[in-house]
Amino acid sequence: MQLKDKNQKRLILIDLDGTTLKDDHLSINPITKNALQDAVKDGHIVCICTGRSLKDTLHIYNELELDTLLVTLDGGHISDPVHKNFKRLVLPISKEVMNGILSHKILKNRIENIIVEYYQSNMIQNGADNFFVVDANAEKPAEGNILTDWNGPCSNIVVKLNTNLDFYNVVDTLNEEFGNAVSVKSNLIYGVENIGEKPIIIITNKFVNKGFAAEMVAQYYNKNIKDVIAFGDQMNDFEMLKTVGYGVALTSGNPKLKEVAWKITDLSNEDGGLGDTLNKILK
Template sequence: MQLKDKLKKRLILIDLDGTTLKDDHLTINPITKNALQDAIKDGHTVCICTGRSLKDTIHIYNELELDSLLVTLDGGHISDPVHKNFKRIVLPISEEVTKSILQHPILKGKIENIIVEYYHTNMIQNSADNFFIVDANAEVPVQGDILKDWKGPCSNLIIKLKTNLNFINIVDTLNAEFGNAVKVKSNLIYGVENIGEKPILIITNKFVNKGFAAEMVAQYYNKDIKDVIAFGDQMNDFEMIKTVGYGIALTSGNPKLKEIASGITELSNDAGGLGDTLNKLLK
């Protein structure tokens, strides 16, 4: 894959886990880090677009020395951490809907743990079970009884079930009953698969996806979406990869994502595939 105009200043959208970050979910391969920082020096704009919350992302944003918009919660939250010129966009789930889902009869006796995330805070039901944490540098959420202690809307509701019995029926039932407000996804936290005896439900506002976020960020920076480059590795990157002009999947990523990508990296995320491919595109 080649860019039509290498002199054009690009918007570059990067997923984190499995894409920018190595498999330890902590570190960035020097090839990738240097390529991103070189792109910024050359006048391109780099924006993180991740499923993580702001609290779990800001240290990586700072490590890369970014000052651009930041997309978190798979597009559920778009903010401007440095300049504060962009009025944040938050796509919420109401407190009423959140608690109605948690009290739904189909989930009775089946919930092992819960985490609720909003743009500036998060809460976990049982902090001893860190089922969602992939980054030791991320800020640990407060512990609380979600039904009693959580007040107001949320952007993300993550539910760990005790069993996979009737799991598909649970997903279908919740989507059918709450589909006007939310969408229920399964088994992907920050792009990391969690398939097994205790499956995961990820519930977001129905309009949340990275494709919507890509269009919003491109509009803000006055970039034609056809000129935008995006890197991702899992199905939460699907809309973003499909929406932009140059959607690139990691070779170590989901096969279904590779099918719709404009290109595929030669190297894995661990080996610096994002940086290697970006260098080849821009230089």
């Protein structure tokens, strides 16, 4: 498969974990790093679109020497770290809704740990169980009692349960009672599904998804969404790959994501699949 017009300057959206980054969640294969930086030099626009929070993403943004819009928290936060011409867009969950969820009877005696994230801060209930941090370079969250020590709204609520008993009923109940405000997603840590003995629930503002973010970024840069290229590997990239004209799934990614992809990479994220494919379709 080829782009319709190789001379056109593109908007290129890139997921991080499992896509741009290698399996260590820290490093970028040189093939991918060089391809992205070459694309920028050639006049294309590269934007990160990740489930990570802002402060856990900035070191990668800076390593790639980007100055574009930055999408974090799966589209819950869009910012302009360098130029600051784009007014920060935050899709929050109110403090009242957050407290209502965490105090709900369906979660009583089921919670092992909690992380809440906002665009500039995060807090973990039990810092000894750092279950949600995969990047050793990321700043550790503050520790505290979420219900009493966290002030104001948040963008993400990540709940680790101490049992998988009746798990789907928990997810369905929270969606039924709080679905006007939030979306409750089961077991997607940075997009990776992992239902185990102690499952994870991630809760976001109901409008948050990477497809929405892709349209916002394309609008800002005056790009037709059907001309946009996007790379992803897991189900939190589903809406983004389905929304853009050229959605590319990593060969090492989720099989369900590959079903909506325009193209699948020949190489894994570990081997520089993003960079290898980008070079092939742009040149």
